Amino acid sequence: MKRKSEAKPRGRPPKDSADSLTREQIVKTALELIDEKGLETFSLRDAARKLNVYPTALYWHFAVGRNAVLGEVATIAFHDVAPPFPPQEDWRGWLRGLLERYRQSLQRHPNIAPLLGAQLVSNSGINPLLVEQILAALKAAGFEAPRIVDAYNAVVAAMIGYVTLELAPMPDDDPVDWAAELEDRVRALPAEDYPLLVEHLDLLSNKAFIVRWQSGRVNPLTGGFELYVDMVIAGLEGILSRRKDGAAA
Numbered sequence: 001m002k003r004k005s006e007a008k009p010r011g012r013p014p015k016d017s018a019d020s021l022t023r024e025q026i027v028k029t030a031l032e033l034i035d036e037k038g039l040e041t042f043s044l045r046d047a048a049r050k051l052n053v054y055p056t057a058l059y060w061h062f063a064v065g066r067n068a069v070l071g072e073v074a075t076i077a078f079h080d081v082a083p084p085f086p087p088q089e090d091w092r093g094w095l096r097g098l099l100e101r102y103r104q105s106l107q108r109h110p111n112i113a114p115l116l117g118a119q120l121v122s123n124s125g126i127n128p129l130l131v132e133q134i135l136a137a138l139k140a141a142g143f144e145a146p147r148i149v150d151a152y153n154a155v156v157a158a159m160i161g162y163v164t165l166e167l168a169p170m171p172d173d174d175p176v177d178w179a180a181e182l183e184d185r186v187r188a189l190p191a192e193d194y195p196l197l198v199e200h201l202d203l204l205s206n207k208a209f210i211v212r213w214q215s216g217r218v219n220p221l222t223g224g225f226e227l228y229v230d231m232v233i234a235g236l237e238g239i240l241s242r243r244k245d246g247a248a249a
């Protein structure tokens with residue numbers, strides 16, 4: 001028996017869907033709406049309206065509804081993210097390319113970042129080949145069971161985590177005044193209470209997490225990302241080095 005997520009409606013698609021309506025069209029339209037209005041406001045009714053069909057036409061293609069569509073949208077972020085395979089010859093360069101390509105993909109569609117970083121729904125859209133490739137890179141590096149699972153989780157968290165935080169959206173409610181008020185608060189911090197923060201304020205202001213008022217969508221935090229990738233790879237190397245010295249990896 002098929003799970004609910006795999007079930008498909010019986011019979012013919014509704015007439016209003018038209019013969020030309022495809023899953024690909026629905027997903028493309030969903031992504032366009034999310035790019036335009038954000039993830040939280042996306043609905044199948046809006047997608048159906050843009051496609052000029054009744055919502056039932058979409059449910060014929062995606063029986064589970066919104067979650068199924070979002071799972072397919074997630075595939076776009078992971079499409080062609082992995083560098084050319086296999087990674088055995090240079091696992092460090094392969095992992096670096098993975099993180100960089102993922103960031104580039106999310107920069108093209110920043111509104112889907114919360115979907116990938118905080119919702120398990122996105123798991124339904126991940127190509128298992130990507131999982132296989134990450135495991136292959138870690139195996140080439142020297143990780144073995146059971147620690148390869150921990151290393152895998154760390155790599156996926158690294159891939160998704162920085163970019164999700166970097167591309168966090170501005171608030172919907174009065175973003176201009178909100179940004180101006182936050183900037184004023186940051187610049188008014190007293191040096192006697194926060195000497196290091198005030199000393200480095202010109203460097204930090206709007207260029208660092210917490211003390212910024214613009215998203216990485218318009219003000220990318222590239223330097224921090226590059227250092228972050230270096231730290232991830234160096235951390236993996238350090239664990240493997242300790243194992244060679246006699247400690248468990």
